[in-house]
Amino acid sequence: MTEPPTNTKETTAMSGDTTQSAPAVPAGQTAATGQTAAPGQTAATSPTTTDGRAPALEVRSVSKYFGSVNALEDITLAVHAGEVTCVLGDNGAGKSTLIKILSGVHSPDKGEMLFEGEPVSFTGPREARARGIATVFQDLATVPLMSVWRNFFLGNEPTRGWGLFQHMDIKGAQQIMRAELAKMGIDLRDPNQTVGTLSGGERQAVAIARAVYFGAKVLILDEPTSALGVRQSGIVLKYVIQARSMGRAVIFITHNPHHAYPVGDRFVLLKRGRMLGAYAKSETSLEQLTSLMAGGAELEQLSHELQRASDPEMKEVAKELAAEAHTPA
Numbered sequence: 001m002t003e004p005p006t007n008t009k010e011t012t013a014m015s016g017d018t019t020q021s022a023p024a025v026p027a028g029q030t031a032a033t034g035q036t037a038a039p040g041q042t043a044a045t046s047p048t049t050t051d052g053r054a055p056a057l058e059v060r061s062v063s064k065y066f067g068s069v070n071a072l073e074d075i076t077l078a079v080h081a082g083e084v085t086c087v088l089g090d091n092g093a094g095k096s097t098l099i100k101i102l103s104g105v106h107s108p109d110k111g112e113m114l115f116e117g118e119p120v121s122f123t124g125p126r127e128a129r130a131r132g133i134a135t136v137f138q139d140l141a142t143v144p145l146m147s148v149w150r151n152f153f154l155g156n157e158p159t160r161g162w163g164l165f166q167h168m169d170i171k172g173a174q175q176i177m178r179a180e181l182a183k184m185g186i187d188l189r190d191p192n193q194t195v196g197t198l199s200g201g202e203r204q205a206v207a208i209a210r211a212v213y214f215g216a217k218v219l220i221l222d223e224p225t226s227a228l229g230v231r232q233s234g235i236v237l238k239y240v241i242q243a244r245s246m247g248r249a250v251i252f253i254t255h256n257p258h259h260a261y262p263v264g265d266r267f268v269l270l271k272r273g274r275m276l277g278a279y280a281k282s283e284t285s286l287e288q289l290t291s292l293m294a295g296g297a298e299l300e301q302l303s304h305e306l307q308r309a310s311d312p313e314m315k316e317v318a319k320e321l322a323a324e325a326h327t328p329a
């Protein structure tokens with residue numbers, strides 16, 4: 001494997017850090033309150049792992065409001081190194097707002113955030129990145145008009161020579177990028193081609209490979225598979241698993257329980273800004289996640305409403321919805 005470079009920019013950014021150490025929390029207690037975990041406390045929100053290490057990233061009772069919209073209300077979540085935490089929820093559930101808080105884009109209105117057990121409050125995404133939190137935003141992951149290899153390095157290009165003779169090592173950079181993308185099963189013929197000419201899946205791959213290469217401890221992927229076909233989704237999911245086996249804490253946001261279940265270790269379900277549930281893999285099943293996501297009761301209600309319509313086509317739709325409400329997965 002190609003060795004990641006030491007990132008001098010990131011080291012500098014961290015030297016201004018003024019955070020304090022968090023008090024240690026005894027295992028079996030909820031860190032937020034110091035009380036013994038309630039029976040409802042699941043492994044998915046548990047602040048400590050079995051090996052006693054602090055989570056890579058944690059939020060406690062976080063809320064975020066946009067005017068009168070409660071985008072998030074009382075969210076508690078801990079993500080751990082070497083695990084994939086899936087955040088599931090419908091449109092407007094608050095998933096992107098949550099990851100924007102974790103990646104320093106928004107600051108929470110209530111609650112606190114901890115990085116490796118220390119309270120943190122990021123002033124912006126640059127500070128979160130300097131801590132090793134890399135976020136792949138679905139739309140803003142790459143710069144379309146820039147070549148693929150420049151996108152991969154984005155200002156962190158390797159250099160050769162010293163002082164006045166220092167210059168960008170273009171050949172070296174292209175070789176590294178090719179090797180890293182090859183690991184994701186992507187064989188790029190021309191590293192100079194612009195990112196805009198790549199497919200959606202290939203673009204995701206460039207953004208994910210970059211985040212992993214530059215040593216992200218926490219890798220956040222916001223709906224990386226939502227615009228992709230089966231094969232490319234498969235490639236992204238394979239990379240999620242690879243990032244986990246490299247010891248990263250991965251946060252994988254998706255609408256799709258079929259993508260989440262096979263790769264996830266923990267599952268957090270959001271609904272209208274609130275936590276609907278949090279489960280370790282052993283505590284749930286694909287069927288349960290699907291039925292929670294589909295909102296079985298809501299589908300049934302919608303089906304009843306449509307059945308009252310006179311249009312025969314609507315009645316057909318109503319039947320299909322009723323069937324879906326009763327047969328999850």
Ligand SMILES: Nc1ncnc2c1ncn2[C@@H]1O[C@H](COP(=O)(O)OP(=O)(O)OP(=O)(O)O)[C@@H](O)[C@H]1O
Binds near residue numbers: 070071089095
């Ligand atoms: N910057 C903002 N200003 C005002 N309201 C916002 C802002 N960002 C999000 N919201 C609102 O907060 C709620 C949660 O939005 P969010 O984007 O987090 O949902 P989501 O789960 O990511 O949805 P999707 O699956 O559609 O991406 C929505 O009602 C949204 O309109």
Ligand SMILES: [Mg+2]
Binds near residue numbers: 095097
């Ligand atoms: Mg979103």
